[in-house]
Amino acid sequence: MDMTITFPGGMRVDAELGEQVVKTDQSVKAGGEGSAPEPFLHLLGSIGTCAGIYVLGFCKARNLPTEGIQLKQRMVWDPVKQKIGKVEIDIQVPKDFPEKYHSALVRSADQCAVKKFILDPPEFGIQTVVV
Secondary structure, rough: OEEEEEEEEEEEEEEEOOOOOEEEOOOOOOOOOOOOOOHHHHHHHHHHHHHHHHHHHHHHOOOOOOOOOOOEEEEEEOOOOEEEHHHHHEOOOOOOHHHHHHHHHHHHOOOHHHHHHHOOOOOOOOOOOOO
């Protein structure tokens, strides 16, 4: 799988993967136009949306309603390390959602491929290539 990173202007940087494009920009404060999320926000968003895909799949496989279900993701700051030290996700369900599935929803969200990728990261190789 290859991705092409392009610079469409200003502080925007896009990632192209086939027909799909992930657009990024810097905030106005950082010199951009704020026209798209900053790259790090995409990373944080991918954690919650990935967990959400697994919750959605769990519900769809069991014909459980998803109306009223939402995930709330919090990033907890570590003042010692000066970075996000913990990511917490609450799966909020309506009162009438069957309680017998609550822990199964957590197990489903815990299968998130993005989380697994972060917990066991790949090696990185970066080089300049003249074309």
